[in-house]
Amino acid sequence: MKKIAKILIALGIGLIVAGTILWKCNQPNPTPPPPAPTVSVDTTKYTDVVLINNSKLDSVEVFITLEHGNSIVGKFGMTKANIYDSIACYCPPENLPCKGSFWAKKGVPYHLGDTNVLNGVMVTFGAWNRECQGAINAGYPHGLNNFEFNVNTWWQEGKVTGNGESFDITLVDGLHCILRQTATSTGPRNSNGLNPNFSAFWDFGPKDKYGKLLPFTTSTNGPTFATCINIPAVYPYGCDHGNYSQKPPTPICFPIKCSDKWGVNASQTNRQGQGGRVTCEFLGFIGEPANK
Numbered sequence: 001m002k003k004i005a006k007i008l009i010a011l012g013i014g015l016i017v018a019g020t021i022l023w024k025c026n027q028p029n030p031t032p033p034p035p036a037p038t039v040s041v042d043t044t045k046y047t048d049v050v051l052i053n054n055s056k057l058d059s060v061e062v063f064i065t066l067e068h069g070n071s072i073v074g075k076f077g078m079t080k081a082n083i084y085d086s087i088a089c090y091c092p093p094e095n096l097p098c099k100g101s102f103w104a105k106k107g108v109p110y111h112l113g114d115t116n117v118l119n120g121v122m123v124t125f126g127a128w129n130r131e132c133q134g135a136i137n138a139g140y141p142h143g144l145n146n147f148e149f150n151v152n153t154w155w156q157e158g159k160v161t162g163n164g165e166s167f168d169i170t171l172v173d174g175l176h177c178i179l180r181q182t183a184t185s186t187g188p189r190n191s192n193g194l195n196p197n198f199s200a201f202w203d204f205g206p207k208d209k210y211g212k213l214l215p216f217t218t219s220t221n222g223p224t225f226a227t228c229i230n231i232p233a234v235y236p237y238g239c240d241h242g243n244y245s246q247k248p249p250t251p252i253c254f255p256i257k258c259s260d261k262w263g264v265n266a267s268q269t270n271r272q273g274q275g276g277r278v279t280c281e282f283l284g285f286i287g288e289p290a291n292k
Contacts, residue, residue, distance in 0.1 A: 032061060035077030035102040038111040040277075043185070044198060047151040047165060047274045049112040051076060051123065053104040054180075055284035062110075062282075063101045063128050067120040068092070072100035076110045099128075104282070115152055117163075123147040125177050125282045132174045132253035143174010143237070143253060145221065147181065147280040154274040155198075165202075167278050168268045169221050170235040171228050173249050178283040180220040181233060183269065185276020200273025204232040206262045216269045223286050225254060230261035233269045242267025 040048045053060050064072055068091040072078050083089065083097040091098035104110055112118075122129050124146045132143035149167035154160065169179050187199035203213035222228045225237050238248045239258035242265035248256065259266060 032101045032103055033079075033081045034105075035082060035110065036079055038077040038109070038113050040111045041113060041115050043276050045155070045275060046115040047185075048277045049121075049149055049151060049167075050277060050279040051104060051110045051147075052279065052281045053106050053108070054281045055106070057106065057284070059103045059105050060125050060282055061101055062104045063124045063126075064099065065122040065124070065129060066091070066098040066118070068098065069094055069096065070098060070116075070118065071096040073097065075112055075114050076102065077113065078102055109279075112151070117153050117156060117161075119150045119153065121149050121151075123149075123280065125179075126285060127176075130173070131249050131251075133251055135174050135176070136253065140174065140176045142176060142225075142286070143171075145169060145171045145173070145175045145177060145179065147179055149278060151278070152274055154272065162272075164270050164272050165274055166268050166270050168233045168235060169219075169280075170267075171221065171225070171237045172235050172240055174237065174253070175221070175223075175225060175228065175286065177285045178221060178223060180218065180281040180283055182218040182279045182281075183216060183276070184278075185273075186215050186217060198273060198275035200271045200275075202269045202271045204269050205264045205266045220283070225257070229257055230259045230266075232266050235267040239267070241265050 051062060066072060072083065073080060078100050082100040082102050089097060089099045124144060127138060127140060127144055129144055129146050135143045147169055151165050153163035153165055169181055183202045185199045186201040188201065202216040204216045206214050208214055216232055219232045219234060221231060221234045228234055229236050235242055236258055237254055238252060238256035239245045240247055243259045245256060245258055
């Protein structure tokens with residue numbers, strides 16, 4: 001019996017340690033350090049992403065989540081000090097730090113400052129991105145919305161890869177803040193596959209009466225779920241394809257109404273090319289966040 005008791009105690013301790021690691025990774029860092037000064041990349045060749053706090057708040061915490069295989073170090077001026085100090089915050093198999101945060105001061109532009117391929121970058125203001133029920137449990141009654149992007153995917157090391165860039169504001173898991181996104185570099189797209197096709201315009205799916213894609217420049221999500229319908233480059237709640245829901249989030253926390261104005265998915269910007277700048281401005285929380 002003593003041997004069995006020791007085994008059970010050891011298993012219990014192991015579960016507590018593992019749970020603590022996972023818990024720490026999802027808790028706000030009490031004093032995330034400021035990022036290092038940031039600089040823009042050569043926007044005649046590469047796409048720069050800029051984050052700006054243009055709200056009434058003197059500062060807001062910005063949370064960055066990357067796909068596996070990428071490190072947050074160097075992006076938006078973040079250093080090793082901006083990494084969450086838990087092994088659960090490192091993405092296998094490379095074990096690179098894929099999550100980090102920093103405080104964005106009011107009116108200060110924070111540049112991505114990276115020319116490498118980046119896919120599936122998720123930016124959240126005030127809290128980690130999470131599904132709606134998790135956000136509700138964390139004190140955000142209407143879930144959390146995010147800014148996300150893929151950049152510098154079209155051209156690398158003097159060669160065209162053919163992978164398009166994209167960005168959007170997504171309310172698929174909820175709504176807690178107002179974000180405005182703006183794109184530069186809206187020159188004509190070269191139908192011959194200009195190498196490396198810099199300055200191609202951004203489009204959001206719909207075409208004009210001549211059959212040409214409509215360029216995208218800027219959009220802002222609304223303060224309610226109802227006002228976030230049919231806005232270019234904004235995904236409505238639960239609508240992972242913009243104009244319909246193929247794989248809605250689980251659980252469904254709020255009523256779903258997808259975009260129907262355009263007849264196509266107008267919730268994601270796209271382009272065959274790179275260069276210029278994409279800016280995401282944080283304009284404020286919808287009400288006061290429950291957890292500061």
